[in-house]
Amino acid sequence: MNKLIEGAYFSARAAEEQRLRERRRADLVHLPESVTDVQRVETSWDRIAEAFRQHDPDGRILVELVTT
Amino acid sequence: MDRRIANWGIELALVRTKVGTEFNVAKSLVEDSLNSPSRCFGSYGHFDLAVMRSVNKLNARYLVLLHRDIIESAPFCFFADHNNHTKDEFEKDLDSWPCVFLILAKIHVTVTHSAKASSRWLVSRLVREKFPATHIFFGLGYSELLLITGGKDMIALLDVVTGLRNLRSPGDSNRSLFAKTTTFPLISCAQVHNPKAYDKLEGKKFQPIITATCEPVVEQSIAAELRKQGMYVRNIFGKSDLIIGWNSPIGIAEVANFLTQFRSKWGPTGTLVKTSTYLQSPIEAEHIDISAPSSTVSGNLSIAVSSPLRGVMTEKEEALFFDKLRKVKPFALQIALSDLTLRLSACLNAPQIGEHYLDMVNTLPYLSQLVEKLHTVSPTDGAHYTAESVVDLVRSAINQRYAGLEFHPETLAHSHVPLLCDIRTVVAAATCVPHFIFDHLFSDKRAFEVWPGFVIFGGTNAPQYLHQDILALPPMSLFQPIEEWWKITHEAAHGIFRMLNVYTKLPVKTKDYVETPLQKFGLDDYFFIDELFANWFDWKYIFNKDTAFYLKCIWESWTRVPRVHKSKSQYLARSFVLSFSDRLPELFSLMQVRRKEGGQPWLDARWEEFITVLHTIPAMAHYLEQITPTEKKDTIDLAFYASPILAFFENDFEKACNVKGLSERLNPPYPQVDEHIRLLNEGRIIRDPIPNPSHLHLKVLKSLKDNPSTLATEIAFLFSLENTYLQVRG
Numbered sequence: 001m002n003k004l005i006e007g008a009y010f011s012a013r014a015a016e017e018q019r020l021r022e023r024r025r026a027d028l029v030h031l032p033e034s035v036t037d038v039q040r041v042e043t044s045w046d047r048i049a050e051a052f053r054q055h056d057p058d059g060r061i062l063v064e065l066v067t068t
Numbered sequence: 069m070d071r072r073i074a075n076w077g078i079e080l081a082l083v084r085t086k087v088g089t090e091f092n093v094a095k096s097l098v099e100d101s102l103n104s105p106s107r108c109f110g111s112y113g114h115f116d117l118a119v120m121r122s123v124n125k126l127n128a129r130y131l132v133l134l135h136r137d138i139i140e141s142a143p144f145c146f147f148a149d150h151n152n153h154t155k156d157e158f159e160k161d162l163d164s165w166p167c168v169f170l171i172l173a174k175i176h177v178t179v180t181h182s183a184k185a186s187s188r189w190l191v192s193r194l195v196r197e198k199f200p201a202t203h204i205f206f207g208l209g210y211s212e213l214l215l216i217t218g219g220k221d222m223i224a225l226l227d228v229v230t231g232l233r234n235l236r237s238p239g240d241s242n243r244s245l246f247a248k249t250t251t252f253p254l255i256s257c258a259q260v261h262n263p264k265a266y267d268k269l270e271g272k273k274f275q276p277i278i279t280a281t282c283e284p285v286v287e288q289s290i291a292a293e294l295r296k297q298g299m300y301v302r303n304i305f306g307k308s309d310l311i312i313g314w315n316s317p318i319g320i321a322e323v324a325n326f327l328t329q330f331r332s333k334w335g336p337t338g339t340l341v342k343t344s345t346y347l348q349s350p351i352e353a354e355h356i357d358i359s360a361p362s363s364t365v366s367g368n369l370s371i372a373v374s375s376p377l378r379g380v381m382t383e384k385e386e387a388l389f390f391d392k393l394r395k396v397k398p399f400a401l402q403i404a405l406s407d408l409t410l411r412l413s414a415c416l417n418a419p420q421i422g423e424h425y426l427d428m429v430n431t432l433p434y435l436s437q438l439v440e441k442l443h444t445v446s447p448t449d450g451a452h453y454t455a456e457s458v459v460d461l462v463r464s465a466i467n468q469r470y471a472g473l474e475f476h477p478e479t480l481a482h483s484h485v486p487l488l489c490d491i492r493t494v495v496a497a498a499t500c501v502p503h504f505i506f507d508h509l510f511s512d513k514r515a516f517e518v519w520p521g522f523v524i525f526g527g528t529n530a531p532q533y534l535h536q537d538i539l540a541l542p543p544m545s546l547f548q549p550i551e552e553w554w555k556i557t558h559e560a561a562h563g564i565f566r567m568l569n570v571y572t573k574l575p576v577k578t579k580d581y582v583e584t585p586l587q588k589f590g591l592d593d594y595f596f597i598d599e600l601f602a603n604w605f606d607w608k609y610i611f612n613k614d615t616a617f618y619l620k621c622i623w624e625s626w627t628r629v630p631r632v633h634k635s636k637s638q639y640l641a642r643s644f645v646l647s648f649s650d651r652l653p654e655l656f657s658l659m660q661v662r663r664k665e666g667g668q669p670w671l672d673a674r675w676e677e678f679i680t681v682l683h684t685i686p687a688m689a690h691y692l693e694q695i696t697p698t699e700k701k702d703t704i705d706l707a708f709y710a711s712p713i714l715a716f717f718e719n720d721f722e723k724a725c726n727v728k729g730l731s732e733r734l735n736p737p738y739p740q741v742d743e744h745i746r747l748l749n750e751g752r753i754i755r756d757p758i759p760n761p762s763h764l765h766l767k768v769l770k771s772l773k774d775n776p777s778t779l780a781t782e783i784a785f786l787f788s789l790e791n792t793y794l795q796v797r798g
Contacts, residue, residue, distance in 0.1 A: 004430060005513065007567035008520040008537065010438045013594075014566055015450025018457070018535050020595060027382040036524045045638035047589055048596060052709040055585030059667065065581055065712050 070150045071189050073751040073787070075780040076124045077147035078158075080170070080214070081132045082115040082252070087342065088335020089137035091328075094257045096135055106131055108160045109254035110261050112327065112345035112638055115142070118170060118254050120162065122155050125779050126547030130487070134228050134734075143487055146205030146214040146548075147783050151192065158203050158216075166259045166268040167320075169225045170252040171232060172211035177420050179237055180212070185753055185791030188212050191245060194235060199228060208786075209490030210421070211250070211468045222253060222320045223271030226349045234245045247420045253347055255324050266321040277346045278327070279308035287340040308344070334540045380416060380432050382701045396442055401452065404459045409435065415466060424492045426797065427499055427522045428452035431462055434520040434536050457535045464488070465538075468495055488525050488543055497789035498553055499523045499524035501762045502539055502560040503797060505610075509564060510726070510732040514798060518567065523556070527790040530553045530629055533562035549786050550777045554610075554765050555625060565598050573724040578712045587685060599642060600710055606715045607646045610762050615647055617770060619678075620685050627687045636691075636699045641706035647681070648674045648707075649714045652762075656715070671704050682694030736760055741767055744788075750781030754788040757795045 056062055073754065085093045094108035097119050106121045121131055123145070148155070162168065173191075180187045190629035191213060192204040203216040217228055231253050255261060260268055264687045287310060291301040294312060304311045327345060334340035342416060381389065393409065396402035412432065415425040435458070441451040469492040495710045499522065506519040521537035525546055532540040539559045565571070571579075571594055577594075586593040603622075611618040626632040632639045650657065651674075658666035661736035682688050738759040745768055747754055758764050766776075768785065777785075 003517060004433055005518055005567065006570055008430075008518060009434060010441055010451060010454055011566075012445060012449035012451075012538075015454045015535075016596070017566070017594065019450060019453065020592060021533070044589075044591055045596075045635055045641065045706060046698075046702045048586060048591055049637060049705045049709070050778055051585040051589040051591060054703060055588070056581075056709070059708065061661065062709065062712060063580065065577055066656045066659065066715060 069134050069189060069193060071080070072150040072204075073753070073780040073783045074148040074150050074152065074155075074156045075751065075778055076122055077145060077779065077783070078214075078251065079128070079131050080122050080144045080146065081119045081130075082111065082142045083117040083132060084114060084115045084139045084141070084342075086137045086139060086335060087116075087340050088332045090331070091257060091261055092118075093137050094261075095133055098257075101131075101564040106160075108257040109168055110257060110324070110328075111252055111254055112343070113252065114342070114344060115252075116255075118168075118484065119251055121158060123779070124501060125776075126542075126782055142211070144207065144214075144490075146207050147779070148203075148213060149189070149192070150486065151189075151196065152205070153203055160204070161218060162256075163258065164372065166220050167222040167225060168218040168254040169222075169229060170253075170257065171215040171217075171229060172207075172250045173213040173215055173232070173246045174248040174420065175211055175212045176237055176247045178240070178243055179245065181423070184794055185755060185787055188672070190238065193246060194238065197231065198231065198235065200253050202228075203580060206783075206787075208493040210492070220268060221271040222255075222269060222347070223274055223349070224254070226347060230349060238247075238432065240600035253413075261328065262326065264325075266325045269319070269321040269324060271320050273319050275348065276323050278312040278343055279304065279346075280312060281308050281312040281341040282310065282344045283341075284309070286337070290334065290340075290412050307340075313740065316427045336628050351505060361700070380413060380429060381436075385436070387528070387532075389432075389439065392436070392439045392443065396439060401455060405435065405439065405455060407520075408462055411466060412462065415469070421470055423794075424496070425466075426466060427496070427503075428469075428646055429464070430520045431458075431522075431536070454535050457540075461524060461534060461536070461538050464526055465495075465522060467713075468524060485548065491525070491546065493790050494549075494786065496524070497521055497549060497786045498525075498541055498556065500758075500789035500793040501553070501765060503562070503793055504558055505557065505560050505734065507796070509730065511729055511733065516797070519563070521563065521701055529738075529750060530625075533559040533673050537563040537567070539543050539563070547782070548561060549782055549789070550768055550772070552767070554621065554762070554769060557610045557762060558602050558606045561602040562598060564605065565601045565670075567724040568727065570601055570725060571597055573721075574713070574716055574744055575720075580710060582702055582709075596710075597687065597713055599638075600645070600713055601717060602643045603646060604714060607614065607649075608717075609731060611766065612735065612763075613650060614766075616684075617680055617766070618646070619643055619681055621766075623682060623771070624687045627691055632645055633691070633694075636695060637706060640699070640703040641710065644675065644678050644703055645707040645710050645714055647678045648782070652711055652715050652718060655711060669707060675700070734760075735763070738763055748781050748784050748788065751778070751784045752789050753784050753791060757792065758792040761789060761792055 083093065090110065094110075097117075098108055100106075101121065104121045104123060106119050109118045109120075110116065111118045119131055126145070132138065132143070152158075153161075169425060175187050175191050179191060179373075183190050188206045195202055195204060195213075199217065201217060205213055205216070206212065215232060217225060219225060220778055229249070233244070233246060233249055235245040237245050255269065260266060265770075280290070286305070290310065294301050298315060301315050302311050303309065321344070327343065331340070331343060333523060380699060389409075393406050396405060409432065412425065412428060416422050416429060431459055438451060438455055438458070442455060443447075445451050468491045470490055471678050488505040502519070502523065503515050507515040509518055519537055521534075521539060521541050523541065524542055525541050526539045527542060529542050529544060531542060534540055539556055541553060541556055574597070576715065582597065583593045586596060607613060607615070607618050611621075626639055655667055658670050677693065682692055714725075722730050736759050741764055744754050744758065744764055748768060768781075
């Protein structure tokens with residue numbers, strides 16, 4: 001039998017990502033879905049920006065991260 | 069020999085209609101023809117009509133429109149080369165021939181195995197030497213060739229078919245040139261059926277056989293009527309119910325006339341479901357070589373069938389796999405997985421087609437491990453969900469490589485998307501670029517050790533990364549290989565992100581910097597990083613940091629996707645961050661004096677440069693007008709906060725993920741690229757393996773300068789990618 005590298009096989013993490021991707025595609029075609037899932041993966045990059053702003057408002061943590 | 073693809077091909081549709089309505093349907097289809105007129109012919113098998121038209125582009129409307137009397141149709145496309153007769157000569161022949169024979173021909177695997185992309189030319193040359201009047205077209209599925217011949221004498225044409233079937237493989241006179249042929253004898257609607265000019269059909273008398281499917285209650289009535297006409301009718305006990313024949317030889321004109329009358333009379337009653345007519349000719353003794361060996365294929369393509377997975381798994385692995393399969397629950401999933409395993413292994417083990425399923429062979433080890441997970445991981449971990457999805461995807465993929473194990477055109481008609489069946493050349497061509505990427509991911513591993521998935525066509529209007537690292541191209545891209553298929557590299561990058569575990573290779577502090585705020589907001593940091601990675605990988609390794617061209621390509625594509633308009637900051641940020649990714653040290657040096665004073669003005673300047681580039685893309689004008697100040701701020705902030713992740717990709721990805729040298733491996737020397745583009749523009753196939761198919765693809769795309777590619781270039785490109793893939797996959 002072919003010997004695949006370990007990362008090529010099924011993993012729970014990959015299954016979860018696919019589930020979220022399918023939720024996102026469902027959003028694309030306007031199917032009902034879990035609001036929580038969609039917020040996690042798609043319509044929320046403005047919320048990602050807000051999350052970062054709250055976490056590191058003046059970029060001080062980032063500066064420390066990239067200069068140390 | 070002139071190995072150039074011509075700038076035209078034919079679309080062929082086999083159509084089954086309600087019995088007795090076929091000529092009305094034919095009339096509608098001809099009247100509905102737009103620029104390229106359709107020609108209709110009566111057929112006498114499973115299908116009732118064959119409709120053909122010439123095409124000079126691939127992405128055209130299907131010739132069979134909705135019609136209340138059409139029950140099913142099977143579509144095919146075939147393409148001419150410069151050795152074929154011209155389009156005008158072909159159309160003239162179609163318009164003048166009372167009888168036409170379509171012969172769908174599968175080239176013997178021994179020829180395709182040795183001649184690869186040249187096999188279609190090699191075989192068509194041999195056919196032309198013996199039968200110069202034949203029109204020959206190249207196919208993309210099970211039948212590599214479509215041979216069309218015609219005339220007035222249908223019985224004489226049967227001899228042509230017999231002669232074609234008896235052609236021998238070059239270099240081995242004991243082997244057939246063709247593994248299988250399927251013949252459709254047709255009679256012209258324009259020449260014969262419509263004017264009822266059956267006397268145009270010539271040929272010596274013969275004894276055809278007709279089978280009919282009907283309701284039992286009318287059998288006696290049909291039999292009584294036909295016996296009065298001097299025919300015999302008997303019950304048969306299989307798929308059909310009646311066998312009908314003549315007691316003495318009869319002319320083809322009388323047969324055609326009889327069938328038209330018979331179907332017109334019984335069809336409207338709703339009791340006659342179907343008729344199939346079989347022409348016969350004697351087998352000449354001189355055609356039989358009883359000393360020839362059996363037709364089994366020798367060499368490494370011959371796989372014993374005593375064990376279903378022989379050649380794919382060891383007996384021990386197979387026993388373990390089967391044992392695990394027996395225990396799968398629910399039983400519906402067990403049946404689906406078991407049937408899929410047997411079906412795929414049957415395809416892999418079939419000598420004539422097994423080679424064309426080799427890209428799917430990793431499905432079996434993947435399934436074997438997945439089935440084990442069904443027993444060992446929590447139901448919430450998605451193993452069942454993955455298994456159910458994989459079953460559907462693999463089934464579609466099997467049909468796309470061939471519509472069934474044997475050639476049954478009706479299988480295409482029964483498929484839920486007939487155009488996405490029997491397209492194995494298209495699939496192989498689309499596999500070339502992702503195979504190239506996975507083949508070069510590691511310095512010491514080949515694609516078959518790395519990539520569990522394959523390529524399918526299907527899904528939504530955008531490429532998709534699916535379970536098992538299966539990469540899907542949208543159905544609409546089927547016949548737009550140059551303009552659409554380049555997008556698959558982004559999906560391959562998602563697969564690489566997963567298989568290299570890039571997420572876990574991020575430095576702990578960088579990961580925490582993203583994870584902490586996002587998880588606090590209930591957001592998925594894996595997805596955020598994955599999307600950044602896929603865009604970065606594509607830009608760096610595939611587009612070679614040609615930022616302006618990359619932005620043009622992705623934004624022309626993205627502006628057609630509704631969600632890109634709904635989530636502007638996401639897509640702007642994913643591309644904006646790349647526009648300065650190789651200048652990150654500059655940004656970070658300015659950060660010493662805090663973002664506000666140092667980094668922000670620099671980022672604002674990059675934003676202006678970025679927007680200036682986007683303004684050069686005509687498709688973006690409306691989109692750019694709609695960006696609000698808030699979306700602009702979100703975009704710049706996202707790019708800023710994502711910069712440590714991009715810095716990791718730029719500086720440490722190859723080392724951290726054990727793929728050092730990837731940049732060089734994915735960009736091997738390719739001095740002949742301009743010569744290859746010239747060949748494609750002339751409709752010529754690149755016969756040597758293409759050193760870097762993704763580079764060739766992007767250069768061809770760039771050379772188009774927004775003009776559509778010609779059919780000849782598209783088909784030459786498609787055959788060239790197929791040829792490279794078959795040669796390099798090993």
